[in-house]
Amino acid sequence: MSGPVVVGVDGSRSNLTVVEVAALEAERLGVGLELTQAVGWPSGAGRFGIPSWEVGGTGVRAPMNGVLAGAERRARDAAPSVRISRGVLVGEPGTVLERESRTASLTVVGSNGARGTLRDDSLAGHLSACGSGPLLVVRGRPNPVGPVLLVVHGTSTLRGAAEFAFAEASARGADLVSVQLRNISAARPYGGSAPADTGDEEDVVLAEALSELRERYPDVTLRCRRLRGRSRRGLVEASADSQLLVVGVRDRFRFVRLPLDPVCQTALHEADCPVALVRC
Structure with missing residues (x-):
């Protein structure tokens, strides 16, 4: 997809870090950056549903322009060559960014708090359940010289996540670094019986996918690890030395809004570096 990287802007100091990360991602992808601020309908809405600040009002427009201008300055400092657009859209932030994510190469948001505090009703939580396309959640303390960490936890999400990670x-x-999980509680993410995929089947699919991608990305050095026992703790510990964690999400569950499986939840709630959720 050649759409822009979309990032929500809210004017907070922590949000400027998110904007900077989004600008760098747009530079890496070779696409534009879209700065999006979501606002509710102002109390002085004009006729035909047009907010008064859109037709010359001064009470709301100036602060919003200031917030977006500050975000644009931060983005240009981080990635001067990136094409930047900005806009104010009416609606709840989750709804606005969910809509914008449909045509985005990547949607970028913050984690709404310190390590381990992501709430299901947060913006990141909402988009992880309802958004479209890849989602990058900026969190933790990434190691700028660390590896990209690919989490392997089933064949259905492997190829899409692996391609994004490479x-x-x-x-x-x-x-x-490819990390295979074994014996994690994610074996039954939505209740019922465990997935039919066996470890041997996953190994075969992993080998095929990685072999193909290694040919396409000969510049990438690949290392493989397998976590056993306390896989959840091992995943969190591995993220502490990484600059990005990539995990696949089963896209077929998005429209019924079932909760993310435990592997994705662990990544979003506990990882110590930014997390990319890739819908597969």
């Missing part, structure tokens, strides 16, 4: 590792000039 592309990111290549663009960042980073190594790629």
Whole structure:
């Protein structure tokens, strides 16, 4: 997809870090950056549903322009060559960004808090359940010289997540570490019986996918690890030395809004670096 990188702007100091990350991602992808601020309908809405600040009002427009201008300055400092657009859209932030994500190459948001505090009703939580396309959640303390971490937890999400991870590792000039999870509670993410995929089947699919992608990205150094036992703790510990964690999400569950499986939840709630959710 050649759409822009979309990032929500809210004017907070922490949000400027998110904007900077989004600008760098747009530079790596070779696409534009779209700065989006969501606002509710102002109390002085004009006729035909047009907000008064759109037709010359001064009470709301100036602060919003200031917020977007500040975000644009931060983005240009981070990635001077990136084409930047900005706009104010009416609606709740989650609804606005969910809509914008449909044509985006990547949607970028913050984690709404410190490590381990992501709430299901947060913006990141909402988009992880309802958004379209890849979602990057900026969180933790990434190691700028660390590897990109690819989480392997089933064959259905493997190829899409692996392709995204290789592309990111290549663009960042980073190594790629593939981490296979075993014996994690994610074996039954939505209740019922465990997935039919066996470890041997996953190994075959992983080998095929990685072999193909290694040919496409010869500049990427790949290392493979397998976590056993306390896979959840191992995943969190591995993220502490990484600059990005990539995990696949089963896209077929998005429209019924079932909760993310435990592997994705662990990444979003506990990882110590930014997390990319790739819908597959």
